[in-house]
Amino acid sequence: MKTYAGEEYLSGNTACRWYFNPAIPEAEDFYNALHNQRLSIRRVTVPAEQTAPLQTALSLEDKCLSDLEKMDPYDFPDGGCRCTVTITRVLLTTPWWFPSCNRCSRSCTPDGDGYKCNTCSCTGYRFK
Structure with missing residues (x-):
């Protein structure tokens, strides 16, 4: 989806x-x-x-x-x-689905009103 x-x-x-x-x-x-x-x-x-x-x-x-x-x-x-x-x-x-980091494609975790990648600290994401 x-x-x-x-x-x-x-x-x-x-x-x-x-x-x-x-x-x-x-x-x-x-x-x-x-x-x-x-x-x-x-x-x-x-x-x-x-x-x-x-x-x-x-x-x-x-x-x-x-x-x-x-x-x-x-x-x-x-x-x-x-x-x-x-x-x-x-x-x-x-x-x-899951929120995926735009930079490294790993799963992101909730962070405030968005998501953050635990691997590279990127806050850009999209749902996959």
């Missing part, structure tokens, strides 16, 4: 799969919290000169999480691999 110009939104890329109206209790809580507000889904395209050549899905090796845990990071395939996961529940009491 992100915020831009005062509006909250979700964003994803080609590594994401979106499942609309999943039949899980946490999703029902989310729908109920919207109070029948209209949701808009908008696809944003990237200019052609900024896109990298796409690797075909057929050439990626399928791995499960247990395979990835056992794998030596130095033996990871150069071209990457594909691992499909399914979110089965969402913890409503745990935030999905």
Whole structure:
């Protein structure tokens, strides 16, 4: 979840799969919290000169999480691999975001009316 110009939104890329109206209790809580507000889904395209050549899905090796845990990071395939996961529940009491330092990208802690990085003392942050 992100915020831009005062509006909250979700964003994803080609590594994401979106499942609309999943039949899980946490999703029902989310729908109920919207109070029948209209949701808009908008696809944003990237200019052609900024896109990298796409690797075909057929050439990626399928791995499960247990395979990835056992794998030596130095033996990871150069071209990457594909691992499909399914979110089965969402913890409503745990935030999905954190304040991240603009300088070193580490987590920031509350400091007065803003946040401060404990690593580099920067007060610039954004939510990730």
